[in-house]
Amino acid sequence: MTRIHDSNFFVKLVAAFAVMTAAWLLRDWRAGSALAIVVVGLLAVLRVPHLGTYLRGAALLVLLVVASWILNLMLQGERLDVALPVAFAMAARLVTTTAVFFFVMETSTPGSILAACSAARLPPIVTLVLSLTFGIIPMLREDFERIGDAQRARGMEIDDVSLPMRLRFALARGVPLLVQAIRMAHAISLSLSIYGFDLGRKRTTWREVGLLVEPRLQKGLSR
Amino acid sequence: MTLGVGENLLVCGAAGSGKTTLLGAASGIVPRLVTPTSFSGDVSLDDKPLHEISRDSLFARIGVVMQNVEDQLWDLGVEDLIAFPLENRGVARGELRARIDHLLTHFMLDDLRGRRVLSLSGGERRMVAIAAALAASPQILMLDEPTTGLDPAARQRLTGRLQEAASQTGALLITEQDPAPFEAIATTVRFIKGGQLSASRPAFNAMADQSLWHEAGILPPRRSLVPRASVTPGRELLSVREVETRLARKDGAPVLNGIDLTIREGEVVGLIGRNGAGKTTLFQAILGLAPIRKGAVGIDGQPTAGWTVARRARSIAYLPQNMRRILFNMTVREEVVFAITAGAKPGAETEAQAGAALAKYRLGDLAESNPFALSARQQALLGLACADAMQAKLAILDEPLLTRDREGRQMLDRFVDSFTGRGSAVLLISHDLDLVAELASRVLILEGGRIAFDGPAGASWTSPAFRALDWAPPQPVHTDFAA
Numbered sequence: 001m002t003r004i005h006d007s008n009f010f011v012k013l014v015a016a017f018a019v020m021t022a023a024w025l026l027r028d029w030r031a032g033s034a035l036a037i038v039v040v041g042l043l044a045v046l047r048v049p050h051l052g053t054y055l056r057g058a059a060l061l062v063l064l065v066v067a068s069w070i071l072n073l074m075l076q077g078e079r080l081d082v083a084l085p086v087a088f089a090m091a092a093r094l095v096t097t098t099a100v101f102f103f104v105m106e107t108s109t110p111g112s113i114l115a116a117c118s119a120a121r122l123p124p125i126v127t128l129v130l131s132l133t134f135g136i137i138p139m140l141r142e143d144f145e146r147i148g149d150a151q152r153a154r155g156m157e158i159d160d161v162s163l164p165m166r167l168r169f170a171l172a173r174g175v176p177l178l179v180q181a182i183r184m185a186h187a188i189s190l191s192l193s194i195y196g197f198d199l200g201r202k203r204t205t206w207r208e209v210g211l212l213v214e215p216r217l218q219k220g221l222s223r
Numbered sequence: 224m225t226l227g228v229g230e231n232l233l234v235c236g237a238a239g240s241g242k243t244t245l246l247g248a249a250s251g252i253v254p255r256l257v258t259p260t261s262f263s264g265d266v267s268l269d270d271k272p273l274h275e276i277s278r279d280s281l282f283a284r285i286g287v288v289m290q291n292v293e294d295q296l297w298d299l300g301v302e303d304l305i306a307f308p309l310e311n312r313g314v315a316r317g318e319l320r321a322r323i324d325h326l327l328t329h330f331m332l333d334d335l336r337g338r339r340v341l342s343l344s345g346g347e348r349r350m351v352a353i354a355a356a357l358a359a360s361p362q363i364l365m366l367d368e369p370t371t372g373l374d375p376a377a378r379q380r381l382t383g384r385l386q387e388a389a390s391q392t393g394a395l396l397i398t399e400q401d402p403a404p405f406e407a408i409a410t411t412v413r414f415i416k417g418g419q420l421s422a423s424r425p426a427f428n429a430m431a432d433q434s435l436w437h438e439a440g441i442l443p444p445r446r447s448l449v450p451r452a453s454v455t456p457g458r459e460l461l462s463v464r465e466v467e468t469r470l471a472r473k474d475g476a477p478v479l480n481g482i483d484l485t486i487r488e489g490e491v492v493g494l495i496g497r498n499g500a501g502k503t504t505l506f507q508a509i510l511g512l513a514p515i516r517k518g519a520v521g522i523d524g525q526p527t528a529g530w531t532v533a534r535r536a537r538s539i540a541y542l543p544q545n546m547r548r549i550l551f552n553m554t555v556r557e558e559v560v561f562a563i564t565a566g567a568k569p570g571a572e573t574e575a576q577a578g579a580a581l582a583k584y585r586l587g588d589l590a591e592s593n594p595f596a597l598s599a600r601q602q603a604l605l606g607l608a609c610a611d612a613m614q615a616k617l618a619i620l621d622e623p624l625l626t627r628d629r630e631g632r633q634m635l636d637r638f639v640d641s642f643t644g645r646g647s648a649v650l651l652i653s654h655d656l657d658l659v660a661e662l663a664s665r666v667l668i669l670e671g672g673r674i675a676f677d678g679p680a681g682a683s684w685t686s687p688a689f690r691a692l693d694w695a696p697p698q699p700v701h702t703d704f705a706a
Contacts, residue, residue: 135297
């Protein structure tokens with residue numbers, strides 16, 4: 001499965017857009033739900049990291065989308081049996097969309113994105129924007145978890161409390177997360193400067209890039 | 224200050240003396256990338272002012288590794304980071320691959336191939352960052368406290384590589400609190416105190432002159448160690464029995480594989496082991512942050528199975544080297560109040576207790592400052608104040624920063640005395656063997672996921688487990704006990 005994780009970032013991106021388009025074109029809620037289930041099932045088969053976290057978020061998303069669409073449509077005078085399929089179809093589209101981009105994000109490191117962009121001789125600004133857009137979200141998620149662990153390790157009870165209290169504590173992590181995000185931005189900017197990143201010069205890459213992107217340099221296989 | 228061709232200059236000073244700022248200004252990071260409130264004077268490279276040199280050319284000629292190495296890293300792979308300066312300058316793939324391969328092998332970092340930099344231990348990250356700084360063959364290499372977090376073998380490896388690098392690069396500038404690892408490569412030494420730089424001295428003479436180091440507020444490199452007076456251990460505070468973690472190594476073996484240890488009231492226990500031996504996982508298992516597959520952890524005589532991390536943490540204070548990892552309140556005072564209350568409503572005495580703890584560690588004037596705005600040293604002191612104020616049963620100190628300057632050491636001694644004096648205990652995780660020899664009454668050696676040695680500090684340095692590490696033992700220990 002690692003080889004699929006190692007696919008070229010652009011291959012993953014094209015596949016993700018294709019699946020997303022299919023999901024939004026499907027009008028029948030049963031077909032849309034089936035596609036969503038297949039995509040989520042594939043994430044499990046492909047052992048995408050942090051799937052549990054995604055599933056919790058997706059469950060919350062389904063709940064909110066279904067509830068808000070039913071409420072919205074019924075306020076407009078639609079019957080429940082008409083509102084339900086529309087709400088399920090919308091939830092299915094969103095689950096499929098988020099699942100495919102979750103796959104792209106979780107399996108593409110900033111290094112592999114940089115490599116794919118550099119091999120494609122893209123302008124450095126595009127390379128930078130793509131690497132940061134897809135690379136920074138997992139970093140921020142890890143920081144969010146790390147701050148939670150720090151709070152636990154300092155004695156703050158955030159596990160053995162009610163769900164509303166947990167949500168409140170999760171929101172309270174926003175401030176340190178913001179501080180961390182600013183520090184991260186500073187570190188990235190400093191790193192780009194001292195390691196010679198230049199918007200006016202195209203980059204090269206050490207990796208072999210084709211449909212797959214080489215994940216590591218084997219010892220002695222430098223040529 | 225001037226740095227000549229072939230010169231390897233070591234600038235030594237206590238924490239907060241201005242070493243990092245000096246290195247920042249010398250490298251051009253200050254004011255080029257980090258703008259201070261005021262800046263005057265000139266820095267030149269080959270007689271050309273830095274501000275007249277393009278940024279690209281400047282950082283191609285000067286390689287920099289900062290003390291807080293996280294400040295210049297992001298989520299790249301090990302090979303990516305080493306290749307980054309070369310890729311950015313358009314070096315061809317074949318040459319890139321050969322250079323990475325050479326540096327990884329040369330720095331003995333082959334086991335880290337394919338790993339993400341942010342998943343490495345502190346010492347491993349630093350070695351990778353130094354390899355990255357050397358990748359573009361800079362004219363001058365500038366390193367801020369490069370041995371922080373490195374085990375003795377890694378330090379030896381680093382100084383060996385730096386010695387080779389020094390013969391290829393034009394000059395080396397190293398700022399440090401601990402001069403000992405650089406005795407063999409430094410040609411000149413300067414001291415910095417209160418932002419003032421001393422005259423340059425030949426390294427050989429400076430190393431032997433203890434008065435220079437005392438004057439600069441640093442513990443001298445060649446000194447006899449004075450161990451603390453040990454306290455007779457009381458009842459059991461922490462017990463770890465046959466603990467095996469779920470977290471496994473590349474070969475499938477658990478990171479901790481049958482750990483057995485006990486810590487008692489009044490003890491200061493030193494834990495040593497190679498980078499990556501499992502020291503971090505051990506404290507995480509004790510706190511419940513790393514799930515265990517087998518075994519049991521007991522705190523203060525009670526089994527902790529089913530306890531949340533927070534419940535364990537109310538008895539155990541953990542102080543990482545990088546305190547930023549565990550700070551999340553908006554003021555220094557709130558951090559200490561949180562340590563006392565664990566997020567519950569403060570009592571009538573809480574503010575007074577917090578104020579007393581801050582005053583004890585000389586942070587009273589910073590009570591309303593933002594903890595993230597403090598220096599690394601002040602954050603380390605804040606950690607001590609928090610742990611002291613919460614009256615924990617056990618403090619786990621992971622590579623404390625305050626070990627080499629006299630004032631910091633005084634604060635650390637105050638903390639240890641305070642803890643052991645009230646019947647609590649300290650677990651000191653450190654690669655600084657001199658510090659372990661002076662503070663710890665008992666030493667644990669972690670190797671291959673097991674405790675390979677558990678015994679009196681004095682006996683540990685001649686044990687087969689220590690010999691297997693192939694590390695130089697600490698300096699000779701005085702038999703007279705410290706007051």
